[in-house]
Amino acid sequence: MNGQIGVYICECGPNIKDRIDIDKVIEDISSLGDVKTVKRFPLLCSNDGKKFLEEEIKKEDLSHLVVAACSPREHEKTFMDVCEQADFNPYLFQLINIREHCAWMISDKNEATAKAIKYIRAGIRRVALHRPLEKKEIESIPDVLVIGGGVSGLEASLSLAGKDRRVYLVEKTGSLGGMAKKLSQLLPNQGSNLSLIDEKVEQVHNNENILVSTSSTVGDVRGFLGNFEIVIHTDGETSGFRKAQVGAIVVATGFDVFDPEENSQYGYGIDNVFTAQEFEEQIKSGNVLLKSGKPPESVAIIHCVGRKERGYCSKVCCCYSIKFAHYLKDNLSNVNVSELYVDLCLPHKSDQEYFEEAKKKGVHFVRSEEEINVNQKGDQIEVEYHSEGKTDSIVVDMVVLAPAMIPSGDTPELAHLLNIPLDKSGFFKEIHEVLDPISTPIEGIYIAGCATGPKNIPESIVQSQAASGKILSSLIPGEKIVPEVKVSEIREEFCTGCQTCLSVCFYGAIRFDSFKGISVVNEAICRGCGSCVGSCPSGAIRSKHFTYPQLYREILEALR
Amino acid sequence: MKKQNVLVVGAGLAGMKAALLLANAGVTVYLLEKESLIGGQTIKFEEVYPNMECATCMVSPIQQDVLQNKNIELFLLSELESVEGETGRFKVKISKKARYVSLVNCIGCDACYEPCPVNLDNEFEENLSKKKAISVPCAGALPNVPNIDPENCLRLNGKKKECKACQEACVFDAIDFTEKDETLDLEVGAILVATGFDLFDIETLPQFGYGKFPNVYSAMEFERLYAQNGPTEGELILRKDGDLKSIGIIHCVGRKEQGYCSGVCCMYSAKFAHFLKHKIHEAKIYEFYTDLCIPGKSHQSFYEETRQKGVDFIHNETIRVESQKDRLQITYRDGNGSDSVVPMDMVILSPAMIPGKGTEQLAKTLGINLDKHGFFNTQNERLSPVSTEREGIFVIGCAEGPKDIPDSVLQAEAAVGKILASFR
Ligand SMILES: Cc1cc2nc3c(=O)[nH]c(=O)nc-3n(C[C@H](O)[C@H](O)[C@H](O)COP(=O)(O)OP(=O)(O)OC[C@H]3O[C@@H](n4cnc5c(N)ncnc54)[C@H](O)[C@@H]3O)c2cc1C
Ligand SMILES: Cc1cc2nc3c(=O)[nH]c(=O)nc-3n(C[C@H](O)[C@H](O)[C@H](O)COP(=O)(O)OP(=O)(O)OC[C@H]3O[C@@H](n4cnc5c(N)ncnc54)[C@H](O)[C@@H]3O)c2cc1C
Numbered sequence: 001m002n003g004q005i006g007v008y009i010c011e012c013g014p015n016i017k018d019r020i021d022i023d024k025v026i027e028d029i030s031s032l033g034d035v036k037t038v039k040r041f042p043l044l045c046s047n048d049g050k051k052f053l054e055e056e057i058k059k060e061d062l063s064h065l066v067v068a069a070c071s072p073r074e075h076e077k078t079f080m081d082v083c084e085q086a087d088f089n090p091y092l093f094q095l096i097n098i099r100e101h102c103a104w105m106i107s108d109k110n111e112a113t114a115k116a117i118k119y120i121r122a123g124i125r126r127v128a129l130h131r132p133l134e135k136k137e138i139e140s141i142p143d144v145l146v147i148g149g150g151v152s153g154l155e156a157s158l159s160l161a162g163k164d165r166r167v168y169l170v171e172k173t174g175s176l177g178g179m180a181k182k183l184s185q186l187l188p189n190q191g192s193n194l195s196l197i198d199e200k201v202e203q204v205h206n207n208e209n210i211l212v213s214t215s216s217t218v219g220d221v222r223g224f225l226g227n228f229e230i231v232i233h234t235d236g237e238t239s240g241f242r243k244a245q246v247g248a249i250v251v252a253t254g255f256d257v258f259d260p261e262e263n264s265q266y267g268y269g270i271d272n273v274f275t276a277q278e279f280e281e282q283i284k285s286g287n288v289l290l291k292s293g294k295p296p297e298s299v300a301i302i303h304c305v306g307r308k309e310r311g312y313c314s315k316v317c318c319c320y321s322i323k324f325a326h327y328l329k330d331n332l333s334n335v336n337v338s339e340l341y342v343d344l345c346l347p348h349k350s351d352q353e354y355f356e357e358a359k360k361k362g363v364h365f366v367r368s369e370e371e372i373n374v375n376q377k378g379d380q381i382e383v384e385y386h387s388e389g390k391t392d393s394i395v396v397d398m399v400v401l402a403p404a405m406i407p408s409g410d411t412p413e414l415a416h417l418l419n420i421p422l423d424k425s426g427f428f429k430e431i432h433e434v435l436d437p438i439s440t441p442i443e444g445i446y447i448a449g450c451a452t453g454p455k456n457i458p459e460s461i462v463q464s465q466a467a468s469g470k471i472l473s474s475l476i477p478g479e480k481i482v483p484e485v486k487v488s489e490i491r492e493e494f495c496t497g498c499q500t501c502l503s504v505c506f507y508g509a510i511r512f513d514s515f516k517g518i519s520v521v522n523e524a525i526c527r528g529c530g531s532c533v534g535s536c537p538s539g540a541i542r543s544k545h546f547t548y549p550q551l552y553r554e555i556l557e558a559l560r
Numbered sequence: 561m562k563k564q565n566v567l568v569v570g571a572g573l574a575g576m577k578a579a580l581l582l583a584n585a586g587v588t589v590y591l592l593e594k595e596s597l598i599g600g601q602t603i604k605f606e607e608v609y610p611n612m613e614c615a616t617c618m619v620s621p622i623q624q625d626v627l628q629n630k631n632i633e634l635f636l637l638s639e640l641e642s643v644e645g646e647t648g649r650f651k652v653k654i655s656k657k658a659r660y661v662s663l664v665n666c667i668g669c670d671a672c673y674e675p676c677p678v679n680l681d682n683e684f685e686e687n688l689s690k691k692k693a694i695s696v697p698c699a700g701a702l703p704n705v706p707n708i709d710p711e712n713c714l715r716l717n718g719k720k721k722e723c724k725a726c727q728e729a730c731v732f733d734a735i736d737f738t739e740k741d742e743t744l745d746l747e748v749g750a751i752l753v754a755t756g757f758d759l760f761d762i763e764t765l766p767q768f769g770y771g772k773f774p775n776v777y778s779a780m781e782f783e784r785l786y787a788q789n790g791p792t793e794g795e796l797i798l799r800k801d802g803d804l805k806s807i808g809i810i811h812c813v814g815r816k817e818q819g820y821c822s823g824v825c826c827m828y829s830a831k832f833a834h835f836l837k838h839k840i841h842e843a844k845i846y847e848f849y850t851d852l853c854i855p856g857k858s859h860q861s862f863y864e865e866t867r868q869k870g871v872d873f874i875h876n877e878t879i880r881v882e883s884q885k886d887r888l889q890i891t892y893r894d895g896n897g898s899d900s901v902v903p904m905d906m907v908i909l910s911p912a913m914i915p916g917k918g919t920e921q922l923a924k925t926l927g928i929n930l931d932k933h934g935f936f937n938t939q940n941e942r943l944s945p946v947s948t949e950r951e952g953i954f955v956i957g958c959a960e961g962p963k964d965i966p967d968s969v970l971q972a973e974a975a976v977g978k979i980l981a982s983f984r
């Protein structure tokens with residue numbers, strides 16, 4: 001090969017200069033074939049250094065560029081920017097770390113110099129095989145599909161819809177609002193008043209940029225960020241289907257609740273044992289009554305129903321159980337209210353005060369570490385509990401069960417349709433639980449609200465606004481999308497169609513072309529992680545910037 | 561309203577995440593940080609629950625992105641002086657202290673620290689180590705550029721005007737003693753407040769023995785003690801040497817006084833136990849809690865895993881720390897009212913998260929309200945959890961109240977959603 005490789009060594013002040021014999025390095029490297037020039041410079045990352053490099057690239061008419069300096073973490077981007085400035089493809093450049101890996105690591109100057117020479121030689125071998133990679137630009141559609149019309153879906157739709165962005169809101173049931181519409185009231189720190197939810201529903205209906213489909217589900221989804229093709233199925237009177245193109249999707253399908261009948265110890269089925277939702281309805285109708293038509297004189301509210309079975313705390317039930325206690329104390333005179341809890345989960349800054357107020361109103365809080373048993377006792381109900389090693393019981397007129405929040409029924413099918421993963425509890429799984437809690441491995445598909453796990457209404461709203469933040473920041477009307485450049489490709493002639501790679505790709509970038517009988521990488525989705533490359537038994541997959549020859553040449557030279 | 565510049569106050573995880581997302585949308589962001597480095601509290605951690613990921617590996621790429629982003633203009637050692645105007649056209653004044661070290665010239669070689677004759681307690685390291693008048697607060701600080709503390713530098717405070725030991729050591733011409741404090745005027749369309757939290761002053765509760773017994777530590781001290789990049793490089797070197805056979809972690813310190821649960825201490829206490837069990841297999845680890853607050857879908861399994869490792873979780877109503885001969889001891893009362901005593905070699909206190917210092921002043925400057933606990937108040941009861949009553953000003957992360965990293969990140973992204981939605 002007739003390369004014109006330029007090698008530039010940074011002195012990094014005394015950092016490299018004092019600990020590596022740069023002249024010796026230059027002498028050694030200069031003798032290599034394909035190397036056009038080797039030069040040293042005091043501080044390449046400085047403005048002078050960058051200008052020098054830019055001029056060198058042009059003046060020396062380089063084919064490839066090697067910089068031997070510090071960690072790529074520190075300055076790879078700096079030098080890639082210099083390349084662009086010089087109209088030089090930045091993928092024809094390689095940064096060699098002789099500071100952290102050599103100068104700072106090895107106290108013996110000769111050894112450090114020898115290692116630096118090996119590194120630079122290896123880099124030169126590798127860079128000679130680099131090919132220019134070009135950025136692609138893809139047109140994108142700003143419109144968004146929102147699945148689920150609970151508070152989360154409503155909020156997402158409202159914050160996304162605008163004159164330059166349409167939202168398709170798909171709700172399975174006949175009306176919008178989800179669970180929030182069925183509640184009796186909200187907590188005081190949430191304004192108590194449910195009219196805010198009604199307002200949101202109305203705003204959605206009145207917004208001409210939101211196309212609402214109730215009694216509908218999503219039938220098909222294909223494509224990638226900026227370019228999804230979707231099909232919406234509608235049942236009932238206006239049955240039919242609608243096709244649309246969207247740039248992003250927000251999944252806000254909410255939750256269901258644990259069925260207390262699953263475990264007989266909770267006594268569901270006994271007269272006057274209700275679930276929390278049934279109790280919300282009773283409060284809403286203004287009639288908290290026993291089967292006999294009389295108001296209860298004593299009520300036990302049982303927390304954590306299904307927590308043990310599900311293996312997680314649902315985070316909101318302690319607070320709404322306290323909401324029930326407040327309601328009872330405020331509306332039924334002389335009612336005796338007991339809350340049987342395991343641990344009180346009061347994680348928000350105003351929760352504890354709400355609890356303390358309930359205590360002041362005379363609500364009994366009873367700690368019960370283990371199993372609770374609910375049994376009929378005459379006209380009444382006996383609740384047996386265990387605390388600090390002792391068994392005790394209370395007899396009450398009414399029992400309210402606070403069941404765990406569980407993934408909504410359609411979650412597995414929807415996950416399959418969208419090709420996004422579920423976590424071990426069956427909720428949609430975030431790409432990174434701590435740093436990126438609403439993104440999925442499929443770029444452009446976001447999850448919000450209780451679809452990702454139990455949470456209250458403000459937290460659900462925050463997630464929806466966060467999804468909007470992500471979409472508004474990345475899918476800008478009129479702007480093109482630039483996907484990852486260092487992607488993988490499958491070479492048709494080697495692929496046997498075994499489809500191993502399909503199961504390996506975390507991002508869903510590989511599709512099977514059944515006509516040709518081979519797998520194909522969608523370069524708009526691929527993030528260049530390289531997992532598929534290693535998995536392919538036929539060696540058919542190539543990572544464009546990490547080809548086998550590049551890596552072999554580099555390693556061979558380093559080991560020589 | 562068309563696209564405008566945005567001011568973010570506080571460069572912790574919440575502030576950094578918000579700045580990056582705004583910058584990605586092409587918005588110019590002014591990111592204000594009162595310290596000399598960015599990252600906030602999370603850069604002090606070794607690991608992050610619930611997946612025990614390496615904190616540095618998580619946070620430092622974000623810090624790098626912030627430093628390299630062309631749309632983010634960073635103002636370090638800076639604070640907000642005044643805010644005038646209204647949403648869409650806020651006029652803000654910023655005071656920026658002199659760093660005395662050039663962010664452009666300095667390459668972070670650390671040659672200047674050693675020659676400096678001034679030795680100081682390092683507050684960032686919870687005073688577990690010393691630093692010089694010119695220094696970075698910890699290994700791996702970003703930007704990796706020291707600053708000179710003008711109150712303690714002999715030249716700048718006038719005690720030894722001729723000292724220039726640091727300048728002589730610097731071959732990059734990075735040190736400039738003539739740099740002056742500045743005030744800057746900016747115009748922005750929206751303001752994001754991300755000033756984080758502080759921890760409850762545990763010395764005010766004598767029953768826990770902090771300050772009195774050397775081997776009683778605060779949670780943040782423990783974070784630095786077990787951090788690989790901390791003052792002991794991750795070795796559990798105690799203030800008072802001795803065998804570590806029994807370690808107690810006490811939850812909810814200051815909860816009663818503050819009147820709320822901080823929502824994260826149960827989990828990070830379990831994180832400590834997790835680490836300790838791993839580090840010293842034979843030690844007995846006790847967690848003393850009042851209520852276990854482990855909300856969220858994966859937290860309980862982390863707790864259960866910790867318990868399976870042999871960590872004892874003990875419910876208590878009241879608790880105190882005393883000394884007993886050479887060791888410590890914890891006396892607690894359980895739900896039945898009976899007292900028990902357990903001997904201890906080390907005690908870690910998990911204090912309540914409280915509003916950051918200066919929150920009250922900042923609220924005045926911004927013209928927004930505080931809640932009854934002293935955190936910034938938001939429009940939660942209008943179901944708009946990151947908006948304040950002053951349009952165009954948003955509060956995110958722990959500045960709004962105690963929360964963990966995911967919730968802080970979500971609020972950051974949510975505020976960006978609100979702002980970008982208003983820009984069209
Ligand atoms: C008894 C009880 C009391 C509560 N009290 C309070 C309280 O006082 N304060 C508070 O803040 N929180 C409270 N909560 C929690 C609150 O209900 C939730 O935070 C909130 O409803 C979550 O909203 P969401 O939109 O995420 O989910 P949901 O309300 O569940 O809405 C999801 C929507 O998606 C639709 N959907 C589902 N699958 C599909 C599909 N495949 N295609 C299309 N649409 C689909 C559903 O029909 C539904 O309309 C309470 C919860 C319970 C169980
Ligand atoms: C001991 C401990 C362990 C923890 N462990 C975990 C864990 O494992 N996992 C987890 O998810 N969470 C954990 N947390 C919680 C986590 O620390 C917080 O969620 C997170 O730090 C919040 O980020 P923030 O950006 O809101 O605030 P901060 O990290 O406090 O950042 C605020 C920033 O604003 C700056 N600032 C303050 N005031 C001003 C001002 N006036 N002007 C300019 N700048 C200002 C500060 O200097 C700081 O840089 C832990 C907390 C503690 C106390």
Ligand code: SF4
Nearest residue numbers: 304313314315317318
């Ligand atoms: S929020 Fe309370 S009732 Fe609900 S699961 Fe958690 S501890 Fe149990």
Ligand code: SF4
Nearest residue numbers: 505526527529530532
């Ligand atoms: S490189 Fe990674 S993202 Fe790209 S196709 Fe292969 S496995 Fe998928």
Ligand code: SF4
Nearest residue numbers: 676713714723725726
């Ligand atoms: S001038 Fe002297 S005292 Fe001041 S920072 Fe430099 S070396 Fe330290």
Ligand code: SF4
Nearest residue numbers: 666667669670672730
């Ligand atoms: S100021 Fe100079 S000597 Fe000090 S770290 Fe920066 S470059 Fe090195």
